[in-house]
Amino acid sequence: xxxxxxxxxxxxxxxxxxxxxxxxxxxxxxxxxxxxxxxxxxxxxxxxxxxxxxxxxxxxxxxxxxxxxxxxxxxxxxxxxxxxxxxxxxxxxxxxxxxxxxxxxxxxxxxxxxxxxxxxxxxxxxxxxxxxxxxxxxxxxxxxxxxxxxxxxxxxxxxxxxxxxxxxxxxxxxxxxxxxxxxxxxxxxxxxxxxxxxxxxxxxxxxxxxxxxxxxxxxxxxxxxxxxxxxxxxxxxxxxxxxxxxxxxxxxxxxxxxxxxxxxxxxxxxxxxxxxxxxxxxxxxxxxxxxxxxxxxxxxxxxxxxxxxxxxxxxxxxxxxxxxxxxxxxxxxxxxxxxxxxxxxxxxxxxxxxxxxxxxxxxxxxxxxxxxxxxxxxxxxxxxxxxxxxxxxxxxxxxxxxxxxxxxxxxxxxxxxxxxxxxxxxxxxxxxxxxxxxxxxxxxxxxxxxxxxxxxxxxxxxxxxxxxxxxxxx
Numbered sequence: 415x416x417x418x419x420x421x422x423x424x425x426x427x428x429x430x431x432x433x434x435x436x437x438x439x440x441x442x443x444x445x446x447x448x449x450x451x452x453x454x455x456x457x458x459x460x461x462x463x464x465x466x467x468x469x470x471x472x473x474x475x476x477x478x479x480x481x482x483x484x485x486x487x488x489x490x491x492x493x494x495x496x497x498x499x500x501x502x503x504x505x506x507x508x509x510x511x512x513x514x515x516x517x518x519x520x521x522x523x524x525x526x527x528x529x530x531x532x533x534x535x536x537x538x539x540x541x542x543x544x545x546x547x548x549x550x551x552x553x554x555x556x557x558x559x560x561x562x563x564x565x566x567x568x569x570x571x572x573x574x575x576x577x578x579x580x581x582x583x584x585x586x587x588x589x590x591x592x593x594x595x596x597x598x599x600x601x602x603x604x605x606x607x608x609x610x611x612x613x614x615x616x617x618x619x620x621x622x623x624x625x626x627x628x629x630x631x632x633x634x635x636x637x638x639x640x641x642x643x644x645x646x647x648x649x650x651x652x653x654x655x656x657x658x659x660x661x662x663x664x665x666x667x668x669x670x671x672x673x674x675x676x677x678x679x680x681x682x683x684x685x686x687x688x689x690x691x692x693x694x695x696x697x698x699x700x701x702x703x704x705x706x707x708x709x710x711x712x713x714x715x716x717x718x719x720x721x722x723x724x725x726x727x728x729x730x731x732x733x734x735x736x737x738x739x740x741x742x743x744x745x746x747x748x749x750x751x752x753x754x755x756x757x758x759x760x761x762x763x764x765x766x767x768x769x770x771x772x773x774x775x776x777x778x779x780x781x782x783x784x785x786x787x788x789x790x791x792x793x794x795x796x797x798x799x800x801x802x803x804x805x806x807x808x809x810x811x812x813x814x815x816x817x818x819x820x821x822x823x824x825x826x827x828x829x830x831x832x833x834x835x836x837x838x839x840x841x842x843x844x845x846x847x848x849x850x851x852x853x854x855x856x857x858x859x860x861x862x863x864x865x866x867x868x869x870x871x872x873x874x875x876x877x878x879x880x881x882x883x884x885x886x887x888x
Contacts, residue, residue, distance in 0.1 A: 418443050418559045418591045419464055419484070424476035426459055426615075428469050433459045434615045436476070443559065446582060446592040448602040448623070450638065451612035452832040453804025454793075457595045460612070461486075461562050464593070469800070482559030485552075489565040489803065490746050491545035495537035501548065502533030505555075512556030523588070524551035524581065542696040543574035550581055560591045565803070567601050568829040570855060574696055579605045597804075597832045599642045603627060611635045641833035659722065661686040661849040662707075662821055667716035669702050669873075676702045677873045680716070684821075684866070689843070689850040691864030691881060693857065699873040700853045701745075704823045707851060708742035720821060738768040741814035745826040747806035751798040757809050758784065758794040764816045783812045787842065788835065804831045808839065815846070822846075825853045837862075861885055 421439040425432070434456045441447045449457045462468070463478040465486065488494045496504055505517040518528040524547045526532070537545060546566055553561050563582065567575040575598075582605045585592050596602050602609055602623060609626050611619040611634065619632040630636045660683045667680040677699045684690045692700050705711035707718060709729035718725045720739060726732045732740075744750045751760055758780055765776035784794050787808045798806060807827055814822060824843070828836045836859070843850060844863050854860050860867060860881065867884040869877040877884050 416443070417441055418482060419480045419593070421460065421463060421478045422476050424460070424463055424478055425474070426456075426463070426468060427473045428471055432615050433469070433472070434463075437612075437615070437617055439610060441560065441591045441593055443591050444586050444589045445608070446586050446594060446606045448594045448596055448606035448609045449612060450596060450599070450602060450609055450832075452638075452835055453802035453807075454614075455612040455802075455832075456615040457612055458564065458802070459615075461564065461593060461595055464560070464562065480560050483556055484560040484562060485554070485556070485558040487546075487549045487553050487561060487563040487566055489568055490748075491542070491549050492537065493746060493749060494549060495545060497537055500534050500536060501540075502530075505533075505552065508552050509555050515555040515557070517551070517555065520551040520554040523554050523584070524548070525577075525584075526551055541574065542570050543577050546570070546574075546578055547581060550585075558590065560593065561585055562593045562595070564595045565597065565829075566594065567596070567598055568826075570696065572855065572857075575601065575855070576604075597829075597836075599627065599639065599833060611638070638833050641837040659686075660684065660719075661688075661721060662690075662851070663717075663719040663722075664707075665717045665719075667703070667706060667718065668714045669699075669706055669711060670714045671702070675714075675873065677706070677713075680873075680875055682868055682875065682878065684849055684851065686849055687847050688865040689852055689863050691860035691867045692851065692853045692870060693855070693860055693867060694870035694876075696855075698870040700870055701825055702873075703870070704742065704825050704851065704853055707821070707823050708740050709736070710742065734768055738817040739819055740821045740823065741817050741819035743807075743810050743814045743822070743824045743827050745829065747810040747827075748798060748803065750810055751806065753798050756795055756797055757789075757801065757806075758791070761794070761809060761813045761816060764813050768817045780812065780816055783816055784809065787812050788838065804835055807831060808835070811839065811842075815848075819848060821849050821851065823851045823853075826855065827852075828854065828856070828859055857885060 417440040419441040421437055424434050424437045426434040437460055449460060451457055464480050464484055468474055509515045509517050521528040526547050567578050579601055582592055594606060606623050609623045610617050613634045619626060619635045627639055630639055662684040664680055664682045667677055669677040694700050702711055706713050709732050712727045762776040762780035765771040765779050781791060789805060789808055840862050852863060864881040867881045868875050
């Protein structure tokens, strides 16, 4: 094999903490290699080393090099794209940095239209899959020999996810080397040739994908594969559906984005202690519905009641008690934290503001809950930039739970988690006893946690009922 990218005996430590320990990696032209491992396992540190980037104050031994240009496709396309610039303008500027490369060719290679109407759109006017393909198009400007894709299918529905896997295969067919950082083992199976499994900065297993996943040798790999396999649903909340007064009632809810209707006549009921799973394609209105529940998007019509009491339409009108009662966990956990303050301090602030605890008691309560979710004191003393995406997502969940809400709204919160951590978090959610509304593209997540399911399509409820009945018909 004549590799286009090589990492030799790479070790990285920061303030005495080992991020990588003797990692070796080779990627050939026209090959897809997947890096798999839990949050904080070293995947991102390994990938960024190929661009010569290391954490501040890092002590580095070994080497990483690419024979040609490498391009990076980040995890969250909506955060990476400039919301106030039209697509064509941003692409032309980027092309100028690569010797006036042809944007039309890059768009065509990424299976996107290059007509004037498309180029005049803004990023928010694209679906999640189109946004991801746009980032791939930008990466292809300048003809890279290597494309590094960080969780490229995060938060995508199954159809869009399959399309992105096809895009990765297309890069391979074009002779481009691809390094994929991924928690989704189905995506790895469908796209990668080889896989490296990282655990606490060390490669514990590597080989052909089919062989590693069929008979994993390392205990850690076996745990990842087992957690990703279909299994029995988690234990449900203590109150069965259909008993007592409804905790959440949504009646005739409608919502708009500017002049465009997004939700139409949504009517749903959630019983105390149960979980409503909301599924649907990208753009079906799932997140808008969730934001309406949390007071982050004002409905155009209809009503939302919590324990029979109407909820004010906006967050500002709800007051401290109303904000604590309905807590929202965002998909993009990194964007929901202040990057200048330690995680423990930010999580504890919830108990101070919404429960009236004193600072010392709030920090103790926050530390206990964070520990329960797998975040020890050494981790939560750091600022957000020093935590992985999965660690930040667990911290965001802890912050919401610390408010002791009556309703928890979770928007794709397991997408950045490895299979083992995801299973653990879902078990926690399933046994909380809190009423939950969970949005997920992954039907395995919904199967594991939901009591009832609502299927949204183009802003309308297409199907709604017990999870077993609705999912059996999917």
